Amino acid sequence: MGSPGTGPAGPVVSLTDVSRSVRLPDGSDLHILTGVDLHVARGEHVAVVGRSGSGKSTLLNIIGLLDAPTSGRYLLDGAPVTGRSARRTAKLRGQTFGFVFQQFNLLPGRSATENVANPLLYGTGREFLRRRRTARDMLDRVGLGHRLDTMPEKLSGGEQQRVALARSLVRRPRVLLADEPTGALDVDTGSAVMDVLEELVRVDGTTLVTITHDLSVAARADRQFRLDHGVLTEITADAVATATAHRETL
Ligand SMILES: Nc1ncnc2c1ncn2[C@@H]1O[C@H](COP(=O)(O)OP(=O)(O)OP(=O)(O)O)[C@@H](O)[C@H]1O
Numbered sequence: 278m279g280s281p282g283t284g285p286a287g288p289v290v291s292l293t294d295v296s297r298s299v300r301l302p303d304g305s306d307l308h309i310l311t312g313v314d315l316h317v318a319r320g321e322h323v324a325v326v327g328r329s330g331s332g333k334s335t336l337l338n339i340i341g342l343l344d345a346p347t348s349g350r351y352l353l354d355g356a357p358v359t360g361r362s363a364r365r366t367a368k369l370r371g372q373t374f375g376f377v378f379q380q381f382n383l384l385p386g387r388s389a390t391e392n393v394a395n396p397l398l399y400g401t402g403r404e405f406l407r408r409r410r411t412a413r414d415m416l417d418r419v420g421l422g423h424r425l426d427t428m429p430e431k432l433s434g435g436e437q438q439r440v441a442l443a444r445s446l447v448r449r450p451r452v453l454l455a456d457e458p459t460g461a462l463d464v465d466t467g468s469a470v471m472d473v474l475e476e477l478v479r480v481d482g483t484t485l486v487t488i489t490h491d492l493s494v495a496a497r498a499d500r501q502f503r504l505d506h507g508v509l510t511e512i513t514a515d516a517v518a519t520a521t522a523h524r525e526t527l
Pocket residue numbers: 299307309327328329330331332333334335336
């Protein structure tokens with residue numbers, strides 16, 4: 278597996294004919310995802326929109342190795358991810374992915390620096406020893422160099438999400454998975470957080486998959502997809518822009 282910005286050519290994330298279903302208590306199968314094809318190139322930003330219950334979180338969980346497909350093929354940097362032990366899967370997840378959620382999930386009573394340094398507690402020797410310095414540098418990059426010792430509860434929503442962003446990127450993941458990253462923020466604050474997020478992934482060459490209800494957030498991606506009852510279709514940026522202008526959903 279390569280370090281950030283290296284590795285084989287071709288998609289970083291490659292899902293082919295991926296389906297996910299669960300057996301319900303009455304013995305029937307609920308098909309959550311059906312025949313999903315998604316190939317995301319290195320450094321690309323793709324957005325997935327879809328109604329509540331369409332399968333967005335399930336798709337993100339499969340990409341992030343938190344959930345396994347029922348059928349289909351998942352290649353990460355060209356290598357199959359299935360058939361590994363839970364321990365090796367967890368290790369691959371930690372080495373590959375960063376996660377950002379709608380809820381900031383910061384540790385209360387710990388400073389911004391401590392929150393961002395937290396993932397480095399499990400790092401290798403050098404990573405561990407330099408964790409506070411690395412965390413401070415990350416906070417500087419998200420524009421919070423003046424809030425290093427501030428507790429999350431004293432920060433605004435936008436600032437808390439920027440701390441969460443710094444934490445998700447502190448181990449330099451190759452792929453950042455963002456689930457409604459602006460969902461808890463007002464439009465202007467959400468847009469400012471997306472500015473920071475996009476700049477960070479652009480500089481580091483990080484691949485970004487964003488799930489969002491917000492079409493203005495989706496419109497910022499390189500490519501857009503729509504999930505409808507578990508079926509994924511690529512849509513044009515024009516369709517997103519038109520829907521945004523008419524305040525429609527997709
Ligand atoms: N383990 C499970 N058992 C039963 N049903 C499930 C399970 N996981 C997901 N579902 C159902 O599958 C559907 C898709 O769920 P998912 O959370 O992926 O949707 P979503 O598009 O992310 O929704 P939202 O935008 O509301 O978060 C939902 O109807 C959900 O209730």
